[in-house]
Amino acid sequence: MAKEVVLVDISYISRFAWNEQMAKRLREMRGKMSRDALAVKAGFSRSFIHNLEWGNAANRPESIDKKDALAICQALEIPIWQLYPALALDVDNLQKICSSLLTNVNTV
Numbered sequence: 523m524a525k526e527v528v529l530v531d532i533s534y535i536s537r538f539a540w541n542e543q544m545a546k547r548l549r550e551m552r553g554k555m556s557r558d559a560l561a562v563k564a565g566f567s568r569s570f571i572h573n574l575e576w577g578n579a580a581n582r583p584e585s586i587d588k589k590d591a592l593a594i595c596q597a598l599e600i601p602i603w604q605l606y607p608a609l610a611l612d613v614d615n616l617q618k619i620c621s622s623l624l625t626n627v628n629t630v
Contacts (some may be wrong), residue, residue, distance in 0.1 A: 536584040563597035
């Protein structure tokens, strides 16, 4: 049975966090596609993709622009929530979060 999910509206987001976990996810999502091919499809330089995937703290960005994240996803032919799973909330978890928020509001 398929799980219901709620997708978070990203219209108010301008940047996405980028860290080692995101670098690893991008490497996994890229799979056998070369770094060069991803760079060309997404409209970036090879060094930008390299820094996203392998850059150390000195040259890996702490965040990337939303349009860059969307361009990467389009080049990989995946929805944004596959790169950022937190954008797809499981309905049960969403209900727990909402219930918790309402409980906290009522106790203030």
